[in-house]
Amino acid sequence: MKPSRWTLPVVVVGLIAVPLWWAWPGFAVGWRGAGIVLGWLGYGFIFASLVCMMREPRLARWFGGLERMYAWHHVLGVWAYVFLLAHPLALAADWLPDAPDYAWSVLSPARQDLAGWLGWAALLCLMAGLGSALSARLSYSAWRWLHGLLALSVPLGLAHLVALGITDWLLWMPVLALGVLLWRVLRSDVGLGALPHVVSAVSRPARDIVELTLKPMARGVRARPGQFILVAFFEGPRFRGCHEYHPFTLTHIAPDGSLKIGIKALGDCTRHIQSIEPGVAARVQGAFGDFGAVEADKPAVWLAGGIGIAPFLALLRASPPARPVTLIYLYQSPADAAFVAELEALARQHAGVSLQTVVADGGPPDLDAILPASEVLVGRECLLCGPPALVSAAVHVLQSRGVPAGCIHYERFDFR
Numbered sequence: 281m282k283p284s285r286w287t288l289p290v291v292v293v294g295l296i297a298v299p300l301w302w303a304w305p306g307f308a309v310g311w312r313g314a315g316i317v318l319g320w321l322g323y324g325f326i327f328a329s330l331v332c333m334m335r336e337p338r339l340a341r342w343f344g345g346l347e348r349m350y351a352w353h354h355v356l357g358v359w360a361y362v363f364l365l366a367h368p369l370a371l372a373a374d375w376l377p378d379a380p381d382y383a384w385s386v387l388s389p390a391r392q393d394l395a396g397w398l399g400w401a402a403l404l405c406l407m408a409g410l411g412s413a414l415s416a417r418l419s420y421s422a423w424r425w426l427h428g429l430l431a432l433s434v435p436l437g438l439a440h441l442v443a444l445g446i447t448d449w450l451l452w453m454p455v456l457a458l459g460v461l462l463w464r465v466l467r468s469d470v471g472l473g474a475l476p477h478v479v480s481a482v483s484r485p486a487r488d489i490v491e492l493t494l495k496p497m498a499r500g501v502r503a504r505p506g507q508f509i510l511v512a513f514f515e516g517p518r519f520r521g522c523h524e525y526h527p528f529t530l531t532h533i534a535p536d537g538s539l540k541i542g543i544k545a546l547g548d549c550t551r552h553i554q555s556i557e558p559g560v561a562a563r564v565q566g567a568f569g570d571f572g573a574v575e576a577d578k579p580a581v582w583l584a585g586g587i588g589i590a591p592f593l594a595l596l597r598a599s600p601p602a603r604p605v606t607l608i609y610l611y612q613s614p615a616d617a618a619f620v621a622e623l624e625a626l627a628r629q630h631a632g633v634s635l636q637t638v639v640a641d642g643g644p645p646d647l648d649a650i651l652p653a654s655e656v657l658v659g660r661e662c663l664l665c666g667p668p669a670l671v672s673a674a675v676h677v678l679q680s681r682g683v684p685a686g687c688i689h690y691e692r693f694d695f696r
């Protein structure tokens with residue numbers, strides 16, 4: 281099936297609505313009925329949210345990209361929590377008029393049986409995990425650890441249903457949700473679905489940046505310029521990898537399936553990778569994303585900040601663009617200017633490409649002066665890649681100059 285922007289909403293609505301529709305006629309009415317419906321609804325949202333965090337290249341293509349899936353994953357997770365929190369409140373409200381004491385026992389963690397405890401534990405895990413997801417200040421590793429509590433809420437929720445004695449066929453939903461969670465953990469986080477590669481070459485094009493060639497040990501990933509992969513590095517002759525999967529944009533795809541990526545030291549793991557050497561084992565997932573896959577015939581402005589040059593380099597290395605392109609490349613200082621000589625050579629070779637390099641010199645770049653004027657921007661596709669703050673500022677300037685949102689495409693080197 282051809283991907284469409286409706287595929288994701290339709291699948292999500294289906295995942296939530298089908299079990300609810302099946303379950304509805306059997307429910308009691310009133311607060312008790314509402315409580316049961318809210319519980320299943322919450323689980324439906326969790327199920328849909330888990331489907332949106334699967335890192336399968338085909339599914340991501342189908343759903344409009346990993347970034348879009350993650351955005352849906354977060355929103356669905358928040359609604360799941362709202363419904364699941366309302367679930368015990370509605371059940372308690374059912375008892376309130378006739379037996380207030382019993383109503384309180386439905387809510388009080390101190391007066392719960394095993395099923396109640398499991399339900400509360402699932403809710404607490406959801407709450408802690410969501411709190412971390414909404415906190416922008418947490419370090420990435422702390423965020424990941426706390427986010428893992430969300431995963432724990434899935435088996436706890438299932439155990440809650442089993443302890444309640446529910447044998448209804450609707451139990452397939454939490455069971456499937458657990459299956460989806462295990463699939464994601466084993467294939468993506470543990471890496472069983474990743475393809476083995478080896479680092480076959482290392483170059484250092486600028487300060488704190490390495491460019492690596494990854495050679496497939498057997499089958500390679502299917503990729504095109506503009507896409508990114510998730511890579512984890514393991515052991516080599518003298519190098520010990522950090523074993524974590526991180527996203528990196530391809531800078532080149534060779535006909536034999538070898539891939540190149542440029543890695544800038546932006547945190548603990550990427551700093552450690554700067555000392556990598558040929559022979560290190562790597563595992564690759566992907567490829568993901570559709571950056572660069574916009575109408576090829578319209579003239580374009582490409583804006584790259586720092587290592588955000590990666591997708592543009594891949595596009596230029598692959599083939600001469602079929603349209604006029606202005607590439608504006610911003611970097612902090614001459615020592616950070618990776619690939620400039622090669623970009624200059626490519627701009628000379630490809631008549632339609634003009635290259636403008638800008639040294640930011642520590643301060644925030646003056647995008648008002650750097651970006652083309654409104655009349656030059658008319659009818660142009662604008663592709664932006666780099667640090668989130670640069671991308672946001674550039675989007676703002678472009679929109680203020682009348683560039684329609686549909687003509688602005690960006691890749692932020694940051695998603696959770």
Ligand SMILES: Cc1cc2nc3c(=O)[nH]c(=O)nc-3n(C[C@H](O)[C@H](O)[C@H](O)COP(=O)(O)OP(=O)(O)OC[C@H]3O[C@@H](n4cnc5c(N)ncnc54)[C@H](O)[C@@H]3O)c2cc1C
Binds near residue numbers: 541694
């Ligand atoms: C789509 C995409 C493409 C990218 N392409 C490149 C590239 O070509 N070259 C390059 O040098 N960098 C790229 N990055 C950024 C790179 O992934 C992070 O710099 C790297 O993961 C940092 O890891 P760390 O452990 O060194 O730093 P940390 O201190 O752990 O993280 C620094 C920041 O990087 C981000 N980050 C860390 N780990 C991940 C992860 N597993 N998934 C998503 N974000 C993470 C977080 O926002 C975090 O705040 C890309 C990021 C994304 C989302």
